[in-house]
Amino acid sequence: MHIARRKTRQISVGNVKIGGDAPVSVQSMCSTDTRDVVATIAQIHQLEAAGCELIRVAVPNDEAAQVLPQIKAAMTVPLIADIHFDHRLALKAAQVVDCVRINPGNIGAWWKVEEVIKAVNERSIPLRVGVNGGSLERHLLEKYGWPSPEALAESALNAVHALEDVGFTNLKVSLKASDVHHAIDAYWLFAHQSDSPLHIGITEAGTAMTGAVKSSIGLGYLLSQGIGDTLRVSLAADPVDEVKVGFEILKSLELRHRGINVIACPTCGRVEIDVVRMANELEKKLGHIKTPLNVSVLGCVVNGIGEGKEADIGIAGGEGKGILFKKGKLVRKVPMEELMETLIQEVELLAKEKEAESSGEAIVPLPSNEWESLMPQSESRSTLGKEIPVLPHR
Numbered sequence: 001m002h003i004a005r006r007k008t009r010q011i012s013v014g015n016v017k018i019g020g021d022a023p024v025s026v027q028s029m030c031s032t033d034t035r036d037v038v039a040t041i042a043q044i045h046q047l048e049a050a051g052c053e054l055i056r057v058a059v060p061n062d063e064a065a066q067v068l069p070q071i072k073a074a075m076t077v078p079l080i081a082d083i084h085f086d087h088r089l090a091l092k093a094a095q096v097v098d099c100v101r102i103n104p105g106n107i108g109a110w111w112k113v114e115e116v117i118k119a120v121n122e123r124s125i126p127l128r129v130g131v132n133g134g135s136l137e138r139h140l141l142e143k144y145g146w147p148s149p150e151a152l153a154e155s156a157l158n159a160v161h162a163l164e165d166v167g168f169t170n171l172k173v174s175l176k177a178s179d180v181h182h183a184i185d186a187y188w189l190f191a192h193q194s195d196s197p198l199h200i201g202i203t204e205a206g207t208a209m210t211g212a213v214k215s216s217i218g219l220g221y222l223l224s225q226g227i228g229d230t231l232r233v234s235l236a237a238d239p240v241d242e243v244k245v246g247f248e249i250l251k252s253l254e255l256r257h258r259g260i261n262v263i264a265c266p267t268c269g270r271v272e273i274d275v276v277r278m279a280n281e282l283e284k285k286l287g288h289i290k291t292p293l294n295v296s297v298l299g300c301v302v303n304g305i306g307e308g309k310e311a312d313i314g315i316a317g318g319e320g321k322g323i324l325f326k327k328g329k330l331v332r333k334v335p336m337e338e339l340m341e342t343l344i345q346e347v348e349l350l351a352k353e354k355e356a357e358s359s360g361e362a363i364v365p366l367p368s369n370e371w372e373s374l375m376p377q378s379e380s381r382s383t384l385g386k387e388i389p390v391l392p393h394r
């Protein structure tokens with residue numbers, strides 16, 4: 001299925017392009033104390049190994065701001081500084097990082113925001129304007145009575161307008177709510193009134209499993225509507241899991257084709273191999289492969305090989321042996337004890353062959369689409385107050 005993506009203004013965070021025709025990027029945030037440089041760099045390296053494309057660190061105090069140069073020097077992907085309350089930390093971080101995230105709702109007087117704009121402009125780095133349900137402006141809370149999706153969208157649009165009015169458009173926007181419906185509605189409303197690129201996420205989504213489910217529903221809905229240019233899956237878990245879930249969401253929607261996609265049958269009374277163990281082991285052992293490959297593990301040959309037709313390569317259990325197949329065609333029978341090792345070797349080989357054929361990840365192209373007629377027509381300003389769209393699912 002082809003997803004018509006919303007056409008947004010493109011910005012660059014370091015060497016990662018966000019918006020426009022760039023693929024949806026996956027980001028995460030360190031859970032370490034930023035001042036603990038050794039632990040923070042170690043976690044950054046784990047995130048980089050998992051394919052994380054943008055990494056954010058909290059900068060809650062001056063000591064954290066002081067260590068940013070050390071952290072930045074040790075990493076290869078762009079670094080984003082997360083700042084709340086104290087604009088002076090943003091000014092310091094802007095000297096080092098690739099993007100500064102501020103929340104206009106808690107940064108204080110406008111002159112402080114202007115100082116931050118001046119600092120990021122000096123290094124031509126973008127700003128992320130992050131609006132959060134927990135820190136909305138008082139007048140919006142009074143107007144709407146609660147941090148509603150409309151209030152979130154209006155807060156973000158007000159901030160974007162104010163920045164646009166002083167000529168600053170090098171920005172992306174996030175509107176975070178922990179309720180899936182509210183987050184969807186807020187992003188939907190904003191997306192129809194501005195062409196600013198969007199960082200999407202469900203904040204405080206929960207533990208590894210509940211957070212992954214909530215994020216998959218929320219982000220999956222938005223992405224399937226064409227909304228979202230970069231994402232973070234917020235989990236109360238190892239941030240590496242956030243990256244894995246993020247890519248799985250994009251792969252499921254065919255917005256990214258990256259790495260191994262393990263297709264495993266749910267097993268039933270016909271199962272002849274340990275599908276669960278093998279599928280988990282494959283994901284772990286082949287996590288380093290970036291070439292897109294579908295690898296299937298099927299419990300038996302009854303439906304197995306036919307069901308695995310879409311897979312580039314796979315195994316199925318059969319009469320005490322394993323059957324190795326490619327594109328639904330039998331290649332050879334393999335003794336059970338050699339099955340995993342054989343499959344891993346074959347996948348590595350296939351990945352190398354594919355890498356030689358094409359360099360890098362396949363990018364999903366952006367043909368012109370229905371979003372064009374929906375986007376604001378003005379080149380310079382978003383459209384708050386002109387036509388407020390009606391949420392389609394209300």
Ligand code: SF4
Pocket residue numbers: 265266267268269270271272298299300301302303304
């Ligand atoms: S592939 Fe075989 S074992 Fe797996 S669910 Fe289908 S019939 Fe059952």
